[in-house]
Amino acid sequence: MALLEIRNLSVRFGSKTATPVVEGMDLRLEAGEILGIVGESGSGKSVTMMALMGLIAAPGIVTADALTFAGQDLLQLSARAKRQIIGKDISMIFQDPMTSLNPSYTVGYQLGEVLKQHLGLKGSAARQRAIELLELVEIPGATARLDAYPHQLSGGMSQRVAIAMAIACQPKLLIADEPTTALDVTIQAQIMELLLRLQREHNMALIMITHDLAVVAEMAQRVCVMYAGQAVELGRVPALFQHPAHPYTEALLKAIPEHSVGAARLSTLPGIVPGRYDRPRGCLLAPRCPYRQEHCQDSRPHLEPHGGGAVRCHFPLTEATA
């Protein structure tokens, strides 16, 4: 049984008939698996994960056919029951560590809060565990850091604290929403290594949201490519990068500067992502797709099994065409 199963998840803002920000999202994740979600800004990567965490507040509306985690149907659970899973079995770290920690409370307080909420740890037991957690995320002088306020920490240190908070209850699934985007390059590598080590040691499933295809290629076992609120391609890592089946995936790969060494211009996809009010009737990529045909402009493709994964395209690329 899969650890996480998302079927036909949609997120809308305003009303049930509003244009979806995330549309018909399907995702399966096995225990201990590492999944990368890539796509440009606004493609719905973060919103999908926020919906899973129950962090979409009104006027946002989340609908799905299934949203199952470790055998529990998250759609059926009461808010209270869901809060016993969120932050404990599923936890999340966010993009900007400098604003993700509450400026008014010490690191120890914010860590202790999770330990008290989910594990019932208090007082010196909580403090002891907090120190262990800070040591686990390689924060030097952990005991002293407990009494520090977030503004006294660097970005890298803050992200380590956020990670410590997220893994405090040994979650089965950790969602990292662009955990290194706001950090220096050298720190980025350290944080990635840390996440991988923790994933291995605790056998957590890890969902890594990122813009960075190189990170996905290096870390993830599977990848999900998103475009305009839809998953357009799912696949295993080396295969998807070697033989992309969706024209958008292919375009993303071509846009990596390293792939254009020697070429005069960097390859780009013309046009822009469709907005809320100008979504095409057919395939959402059709206006920009170099391979589009008549049919693409009239009919919306579904995510269909393809090779080892799945693709949302009427005319998936084969090795010959790509």
Added chain:
Amino acid sequence: MLSFILKRLGLLVPTFFGVTLLTFSLIRMIPGDPVEVMMGERKVDPELHAQAMQRLGLDQPLYKQYFDYIGQLLQGDLGQSLVSRESVWHEFTALFPATLELSIAAILIASLLGLIAGVVAALKRGSMLDHGIMGLALTGYSMPIFWWGLILIMFFSVQLGWTPVSGRIDLFFDVPPVTGFMLIDTLYLDDEGVWLDALHHLILPAVVLATIPLAVIARMTRSSMLEVLGEDYVRTARAKGLSPARVVFVHALRNALIPVLTVIGLQVGTLMAGAVLTETIFSWPGIGKWLIDAISRRDYPVVQNGILLIATLVILVNFVVDVLYGIANPRIRHAG
């Protein structure tokens, strides 16, 4: 922090001179003088009038009167009332506790209700409740305080008879002043009835005085809460699986309070201005009523120095609020 305090103290000097100059000239611009007012409607014998003016030193040219006044002030002499012959400082300290009691009651009501209303409005943003609360707040803010006071007296005191019309305590009770706070002094009498009577007297003027600050605090709390609720760390708190109450009160409110605290501090000035009207309406024997009486008697030293003392107080309170601000906000505390 030290340079901050010194800078603040440095700012006091021009403020003091501004206040003295303003009150000195404004009170003298009102037609009539202390002697005329004392003599009342009767025709004043010009010779007697001149004599009295000379005795009070009011026959001197204005600039000389002003410099004499400043000279006195610099020696720490706040002068005496022309009417009662009591020292201004004594009168002020005798009456101030009444105003302070009223103001504390008002600011407590305003802060408590204002915070609750603001938080509720922010959490129910866009709902009828939100619109209702904000509409009431706007009405409260725009209300002429003397009119509002009279309406409340008419309804609660005259129609319903729930509260007394005026004063601090029923005339039957003789409460010896210990602290000057009626709610505390009446406790020494060991008679619950007297304490309740004091509370009954306090409630309506305190509500009237609290109205404008309450509206301001409610609006400020709402906008500050809305801003904080959108912050990343509130999302983090939710992602930790904390209860909504904990997210709102522990994580959001603490941060939202920082600008609200400043606003509460600034309301002290409004409170003093409001106290003048409120005390007059309710015959509350505090410095507001004292000042109004002094103005109508053209009691120059009382008006000048009474206002100076109030101005000093407002400045000091704002200073204290700045320090409190540092306590609520660790980022400022550590910068010092």
